[in-house]
Amino acid sequence: MPPFAEARVDLGAISENIAVLRRHAPASQVMGVVKADGYGHGMLPAARAMLAGGATWLGTAFIEEAMELRRAGIDTRTVAWILPPGAPLTEAIDAGIDLGVSALWLVESITAAARETGRPARVHLKVDTGLNRGGVVGDQWPAVVEAAARAEAAGLLRVAGVFSHFACSDEPGHSSIKAQLSAFHDALEVAERAGLRPEVRHLANSAATLTLPESHFDLVRPGIAGYGLSPIPDLAGTGLRPAMTLRSAIALVKRVPEGGGVSYGHRYVTDRSTTLALVPLGYGDGVPRAATNRAPVFAAGRRRTIAGTVCMDQFVLDLGDDADADTAEAGDYAVLFGAGEGGEPTAQDWASVLDTIPYEIVTRISPRVPRVYVGDW
Ligand SMILES: Cc1ncc(COP(=O)(O)O)c(C=O)c1O
Known part of the structure; x- marks a missing residue:
């Protein structure tokens, strides 16, 4: 496991x-x-x-x-x-x-x-x-x-x-x-x-x-x-491959009605009855709180935007009502960033929406998140 x-x-x-x-x-x-x-x-x-x-x-x-x-x-x-x-x-x-x-x-x-x-x-x-x-x-x-x-x-x-x-x-x-x-x-x-x-x-x-x-x-x-991250965001043809993928199994999936405020401060409100997914990563893990309502996450077949306030240990995604969302269940992976090869955002994508640099995005991931080493070298 x-x-x-x-x-x-x-x-x-x-x-x-x-x-x-x-x-x-x-x-x-x-x-x-x-x-x-x-x-x-x-x-x-x-x-x-x-x-x-x-x-x-x-x-x-x-x-x-x-x-x-x-x-x-x-x-x-x-x-x-x-x-x-x-x-x-x-x-x-x-x-x-x-x-x-x-x-x-x-x-x-x-x-x-x-x-x-x-x-x-x-x-x-x-x-x-x-x-x-x-x-x-x-x-x-x-x-x-x-x-x-x-x-x-x-x-x-x-x-x-x-x-x-x-x-x-x-x-x-x-x-x-x-x-x-x-x-x-x-x-x-x-x-x-x-x-x-x-x-x-x-x-x-x-x-x-x-x-x-x-x-x-x-x-x-x-x-x-x-x-594997470029210091120059748009530099083409570097041949580099991002090494870190930050992901988590979704902890909880549930239906909520239209008009529901989501997470602390109700900074996101559902505009229809919808499926929400709870991702157990938060600012205690180095996910910037500034990612609230801004950063992209790949889940249930496509990119979503974090819905509402990033908390210490968790944030929420609004999976909407599409067919992919219907099949989502606890235990499925949500990918915050990775190499970008499977549709997931990159650390550069996070940096771009958060007005920072990819250095900060990867370096700030806290020791609470286990590092799992893969790959032949
Ligand atoms: C003296 C020095 N050399 C090299 C580097 C590596 O820089 P970069 O990660 O932009 O390649 C740093 C990083 O800050 C540095 O302080």
């Missing part, structure tokens, strides 16, 4: 998506980005599927995520790039985790941690080329590079990478893209002049991997595309 509600994750799709991305960037290595529990898909299975597809690096936001990979026996080179004060630097160095460096004080704390550990830390210096989020800003860059070069000469650091991150690569042609590329080249030159010889220079996220070959350098860092 399968779980009542489940997020089915096709690991074959994840591994094949990485293979597809390798073909988009044939001269570069691929880092599979598995932060935030593999964008909701499950970090460890996603990481293994990405490695099977040809990824040779993994990327996480936090050291704790990278440590979880190590504890599971995954020894692949892994970069963790958000290191707040108090981050477990010595443990990371001991575990051979590469560290993203966004500030001078981090060069100093990582150097101190390396001295304590008795083994050099591998770092990737992150330059802020215009995202104005993480990364070292331009006027600080020479000082960070110099400090890293001194620590490298002292045998405490190895500058394994220099990297940056795009702001608008999901809008091909955006003027910031060229500006960031050019700033990245300048930053690389500064590093080169200081004697740094990084193994990998990296800039491209999924969107740039798919659309901007000049940004590929030695390594590309796709996240969302590995899970």
Whole structure:
């Protein structure tokens, strides 16, 4: 008996998506980005599927995520790039985790941690080329590079990478893209002049991997595309296949009369006598409450729209009076989103009606929903 509600994750799709991305960037290595529990898909299975597809690096936001990979026996080179004060630097160095460096004080704390550990830390210096989020800003860059070069000469650091991150690569042609590329080249030159010889220079996220070959350098860092979702909604011919299907068996089907208010606040009112289906997934499972009266769900043979307020554990579909609705019964599946191959909506469809991005739709599915892994990889 399968779980009542489940997020089915096709690991074959994840591994094949990485293979597809390798073909988009044939001269570069691929880092599979598995932060935030593999964008909701499950970090460890996603990481293994990405490695099977040809990824040779993994990327996480936090050291704790990278440590979880190590504890599971995954020894692949892994970069963790958000290191707040108090981050477990010595443990990371001991575990051979590469560290993203966004500030001078981090060069100093990582150097101190390396001295304590008795083994050099591998770092990737992150330059802020215009995202104005993480990364070292331009006027600080020479000082960070110099400090890293001194620590490298002292045998405490190895500058394994220099990297940056795009702001608008999901809008091909955006003027910031060229500006960031050019700033990245300048930053690389500064590093080169200081004697740094990084193994990998990296800039491209999924969107740039798919659309901007000049940004590929030695390594590309796709996240969302590995899970089969495009960062650019209308991009055709990517060859990607969405890996996650969110579905649930319907818990209850019943007839109600015309004029009945449905769910909290009666925000939906039946306009005829009709069949309602109760789907036991709600905002406690990561289904956005904003999906109330908006998001599509495939049930009883076609797409329906959620009827009324999404509750903590459940929402309702109005199946109407068509022939398909007549045959619907508790236990039938309702599919919120999937690959889109059987008429079901995709995470992009949900993102479009909810004015968000598919990243948020898949990542927010809560641990209450069992992940069920399928597919050959
Ligand atoms: C530094 C860095 N690289 C790569 C990625 C992957 O981005 P995407 O999922 O758009 O491919 C992220 C995600 O936010 C990131 O922060």
